[in-house]
Amino acid sequence: MAVQIDQSLGELEWIPQPRMTQLRRLGLETVRDLLTHYPRRHEDRREFARFPREETEQQICLCGEVIKTRLLRFGRGKKIFEATLQETDAHALSQPLVLRWFNLHYVQKMILGGQRLVVFGKPRLRGKRLCMEHPEFEVIEDDAEISIHFRRITPIYPATEGLSQRILRALIFRLLDECRDDELETALPGELKTDLSSEALREIHFPSSEETLAHARECLVLAEFFTMQMLLASRRARARRRVGRAQHGSGELLQRFLKALPFALTNAQTRVIEELRRDLDSTFPMNRLLQGDVGSGKTVVAIAAMLLCVESGAQTAFMAPTQILAEQHYAVLQRWLEPLGISVSLRTGARKEDALPLFTLSRGDRAMSGEHNLAGPSSPGDTSIQVRQTSGLKPAGQIFVGTHALLYEPEGLGVPGLVVIDEQHKFGVAQRGHLTTREPAPHVLVMTATPIPRTLTMSLYGDLDVSTIDEMPAHRGKIITAARGGDKLPDVLAFLRRELAAGRQAYIVYPLIDESEKLEAKAASAEFDKWRERLSPFACELLHGRVPPPEKQAVMERFRRGLTNVLVSTTVIEVGVDVPNATVILIENAERFGLAQLHQLRGRIGRGEHKSYCILLSSDSSPETAAKLEVLEKTSNGFEVAEADWAIRGPGDLLGTAQSGLPALKLGDLRRDAPLMQRARAAASRIFRDDPELTKAENQRFRHLIVEDGEKSFSHVS
Ligand code: ADP
Numbered sequence: 001m002a003v004q005i006d007q008s009l010g011e012l013e014w015i016p017q018p019r020m021t022q023l024r025r026l027g028l029e030t031v032r033d034l035l036t037h038y039p040r041r042h043e044d045r046r047e048f049a050r051f052p053r054e055e056t057e058q059q060i061c062l063c064g065e066v067i068k069t070r071l072l073r074f075g076r077g078k079k080i081f082e083a084t085l086q087e088t089d090a091h092a093l094s095q096p097l098v099l100r101w102f103n104l105h106y107v108q109k110m111i112l113g114g115q116r117l118v119v120f121g122k123p124r125l126r127g128k129r130l131c132m133e134h135p136e137f138e139v140i141e142d143d144a145e146i147s148i149h150f151r152r153i154t155p156i157y158p159a160t161e162g163l164s165q166r167i168l169r170a171l172i173f174r175l176l177d178e179c180r181d182d183e184l185e186t187a188l189p190g191e192l193k194t195d196l197s198s199e200a201l202r203e204i205h206f207p208s209s210e211e212t213l214a215h216a217r218e219c220l221v222l223a224e225f226f227t228m229q230m231l232l233a234s235r236r237a238r239a240r241r242r243v244g245r246a247q248h249g250s251g252e253l254l255q256r257f258l259k260a261l262p263f264a265l266t267n268a269q270t271r272v273i274e275e276l277r278r279d280l281d282s283t284f285p286m287n288r289l290l291q292g293d294v295g296s297g298k299t300v301v302a303i304a305a306m307l308l309c310v311e312s313g314a315q316t317a318f319m320a321p322t323q324i325l326a327e328q329h330y331a332v333l334q335r336w337l338e339p340l341g342i343s344v345s346l347r348t349g350a351r352k353e354d355a356l357p358l359f360t361l362s363r364g365d366r367a368m369s370g371e372h373n374l375a376g377p378s379s380p381g382d383t384s385i386q387v388r389q390t391s392g393l394k395p396a397g398q399i400f401v402g403t404h405a406l407l408y409e410p411e412g413l414g415v416p417g418l419v420v421i422d423e424q425h426k427f428g429v430a431q432r433g434h435l436t437t438r439e440p441a442p443h444v445l446v447m448t449a450t451p452i453p454r455t456l457t458m459s460l461y462g463d464l465d466v467s468t469i470d471e472m473p474a475h476r477g478k479i480i481t482a483a484r485g486g487d488k489l490p491d492v493l494a495f496l497r498r499e500l501a502a503g504r505q506a507y508i509v510y511p512l513i514d515e516s517e518k519l520e521a522k523a524a525s526a527e528f529d530k531w532r533e534r535l536s537p538f539a540c541e542l543l544h545g546r547v548p549p550p551e552k553q554a555v556m557e558r559f560r561r562g563l564t565n566v567l568v569s570t571t572v573i574e575v576g577v578d579v580p581n582a583t584v585i586l587i588e589n590a591e592r593f594g595l596a597q598l599h600q601l602r603g604r605i606g607r608g609e610h611k612s613y614c615i616l617l618s619s620d621s622s623p624e625t626a627a628k629l630e631v632l633e634k635t636s637n638g639f640e641v642a643e644a645d646w647a648i649r650g651p652g653d654l655l656g657t658a659q660s661g662l663p664a665l666k667l668g669d670l671r672r673d674a675p676l677m678q679r680a681r682a683a684a685s686r687i688f689r690d691d692p693e694l695t696k697a698e699n700q701r702f703r704h705l706i707v708e709d710g711e712k713s714f715s716h717v718s
């Protein structure tokens with residue numbers, strides 16, 4: 001009987017039990033698992049190169065016969081094993097190649113005179129001899145199997161414990177041989193199919209040419225991406241089946257808010273508010289990611305969305321990751337919204353407060369409010385009563401600002417119509433789930449200032465709609481970024497004092513060296529004393545994670561009001577803090593921070609009209625640090641920083657892909673294969689647009705792609 005792709009390997013009697021145990025240890029249980037255990041690289045063994053006579057920079061693959069072996073001992077128990085290899089059909093000018101292994105006992109047991117070997121490595125000149133040190137090698141044992149392992153473009157698999165290349169190759173070769181073509185067919189929709197779709201799995205392992213290998217890889221990467229996008233599209237379709245409530249305020253409250261703002265919105269802000277309004281107006285719960293660089297003005301946009309909800313009578317929640325940020329939002333909302341008659345409440349672990357504005361209950365007048373709403377201040381001649389709420393009266397809270405305390409002690413907050421999550425990358429998965437799984441489903445807006453490269457947004461956030469603020473408010477002072485060695489501190493100090501003398505304020509940030517509470521406080525205060533002395537007589541204050549909450553808030557408030565000139569702090573100011581008069585940020589030991597974090601920190605300045613300066617101090621002269629800091633010197637655009645960060649860090653885990661709840665990629669590379677991801681996404685979206693429940697006959701073959709682990713959806717935004 002032909003082998004089936006989803007069959008368990010254990011059912012194939014030609015795989016012996018001990019081998020099965022080894023395969024299981026590698027997580028290879030089914031035929032599919034083994035067939036998608038892809039080669040790490042291939043070796044062209046169609047025709048072996050002649051033996052070289054000089055060193056090469058490239059690793060090369062050679063074949064020859066072992067004509068001599070010897071074991072050299074030196075020092076205390078140290079050994080070198082040498083095997084001399086002569087090329088097949090040697091001629092007068094042929095030079096043998098010496099293979100050498102240091103202290104590897106097992107090699108000497110495997111290689112015997114007279115054997116034929118295939119080796120892969122870099123030939124190096126050692127004295128007069130050409131040597132390969134620690135080459136990969138394979139002994140040609142069995143002429144019957146020669147067609148699997150040699151005379152072809154041969155797959156080389158990721159190193160695996162206990163299973164040799166030879167064994168894996170033979171297993172996979174046999175499986176491919178026993179599988180029918182239709183079993184190997186990759187599940188791809190018409191628009192992604194190529195001629196190779198049914199041959200791709202065979203070709204990725206045992207390619208017939210370099211060209212088909214490239215095609216096979218592309219086809220399988222597409223299939224992998226397509227699976228990912230189908231999962232995302234199905235999550236999205238499911239989210240859309242949840243029923244929410246449309247929040248269609250007339251927009252009048254919003255208009256009044258915008259008119260009262262001391263600035264005009266940027267075009268990008270206006271566009272995004274329109275996108276949000278459209279979402280809120282629908283009974284499908286909104287699921288939207290709002291990204292915009294630090295300082296691009298996301299808060300105003302969030303407030304606009306909240307106002308639309310408040311106007312239609314719903315409560316809204318605004319979650320921030322830190323107490324400092326929650327307090328700041330609370331202050332801003334009070335200042336801007338109280339005059340509009342809206343009650344704003346604060347819920348943090350440290351403080352709960354309900355700010356109850358002077359508001360008007362207007363009888364008859366429903367012009368600007370929904371059914372349940374409280375209208376704004378009365379117009380003259382209106383028959384309305386003014387009520388000053390007292391704490392005795394249970395307020396109908398409208399906007400709740402808070403930290404995650406909002407999740408656990410939401411006193412007064414019912415099922416919100418809209419949840420806004422600021423700086424969402426700072427939140428845990430569970431925390432977000434807590435608020436958003438309620439019924440009826442609230443609209444959800446998550447905001448992030450950690451710009452995500454486009455391809456990643458497409459992959460990791462593929463089930464969210466994305467709005468982007470890609471424009472900075474006008475009249476922003478320029479930010480100049482400079483990296484300086486530790487020896488430049490005196491110059492930096494002189495510069496800092498000039499700025500302070502001109503009335504500007506500054507942040508001084510230093511990395512936390514020790515996480516322990518005692519040491520942190522100690523390091524912080526030692527640091528602080530140094531800076532106070534250096535900057536005397538300017539007023540400095542200290543802020544770090546261990547400062548008790550009420551004090552934290554007071555310190556922040558004094559800085560905000562300009563009573564303090566310099567804030568010496570740890571990264572507690574990393575997200576969101578907004579003090580436009582602060583124009584200098586000095587970051588000590590900058591090498592210890594990641595690029596994204598440095599960009600966030602830099603976002604604390606350049607928020608007003610003054611020219612701002614970010615000084616990155618570092619005594620580390622390594623090329624890695626230089627490259628990192630140079631990125632920041634060159635650009636202040638968060639998207640460019642994110643791309644560079646990705647390039648520097650490689651294809652690895654940029655945002656915790658592991659948390660995405662999506663299967664790990666075996667072949668595709670999110671960065672290099674970005675265009676393929678785009679095609680896969682378009683195809684998956686098309687399928688779900690035409691057939692959201694996958695009920696059509698032609699879509700049945702895709703159903704198995706969208707089965708999720710225990711139906712845990714939505715775990716992917718952290
Ligand atoms: P972020 O996107 O980093 O959260 P904020 O919302 O904190 O940025 O906005 C940064 C600063 O810019 C705030 O002081 C805010 O009041 C101000 N701001 C927002 N939009 C505009 C605008 N269109 N014009 C001028 N200033 C603006």
Ligand code: MG
Pocket residue numbers: 298299422449576
């Ligand atoms: Mg913000």
